[in-house]
Amino acid sequence: MRRRFSRVIVFDLDDTLYLExxxxxxxxxxxxxxxxxxxxxxxxxxxxxxxxxxxxxxxxxxxxxxxxxxxxxxxxxxxxxxxxxxHRPEIGLAPDAERFLASRDAATAFAVITDGFLDAQRRKIRALGLYGRGIHMGICTDKWGRDCWKPNPRAFEHVEQLFGRSGGALTYVADNPSKDFTAPRSLGWNTVQIVRPGRIHDYAHRQMVPADRIIETMEQF
Ligand SMILES: [Mg+2]
Missing domain, CATH: 1.10.150 (DNA polymerase; domain 1)
Structure with missing residues (x-):
């Protein structure tokens, strides 16, 4: 990526940008x-x-x-x-996520890191129209195989290389503390857990690596 962004915000997909x-x-x-x-x-x-x-x-x-x-x-x-x-998913961005992306500034880069079956995740990214909404890069970890799903750090290191930024210049926003925040925290990123009303999973009883901060909507970002 030739352009230099001052910060990079990376999102998880399911139950982060839309309701799974x-x-x-x-x-x-x-x-x-x-x-x-x-x-x-x-x-x-x-x-x-x-x-x-x-x-x-x-x-x-x-x-x-x-x-x-x-x-x-x-x-x-x-x-x-x-x-x-x-199937071709009939899904839409959460309204707060849509507003957040629409009000982006030019100095911030946006990316997605998502686990899940490659075919399904690619179809979700397409259905949400993410590339037309300011997301520069969508990484489906499954393209490297199941071993590279989170908490494997590969996708996070890949994003650092692509954007030429590291550590605190990057933030990961995601919903699942049992796997989402392990790698970005170990790389020194900022981490934000979004806990959406209507989410599928409740992670209360799992072993967790917590995020730095918890929000319920992107308005609180
Ligand atoms: Mg998720």
């Missing part, structure tokens, strides 16, 4: 459409959503199929998973 719940519901809808066409069943998307709303977080595909009297064959589950990860 919206992605989950969008994925369920896509799987529901697939099931209607491929299995001839209607309402699977809604059944999955109801399970999710009831607090279920595992085996939602299997159990929802069974709710509708369909055998949860491994091949069927695999197709559902592929449909979920490869």
């Amino acid at each position: 719940r919206d992605y989950v519901f969008s994925g369920f809808k896509a799987v529901g459409r697939w099931a209607a066409a491929a299995l001839g069943v209607s309402g699977l998307g809604q059944v999955m959503r109801n399970r999710f709303d009831a607090g279920c977080r595992t085996k939602i595909f299997d159990d929802s199929l069974r709710d509708l009297g369909i055998d949860a064959q491994p091949a069927t589950i695999a197709r559902m998973l592929a449909t979920y990860r490869q």
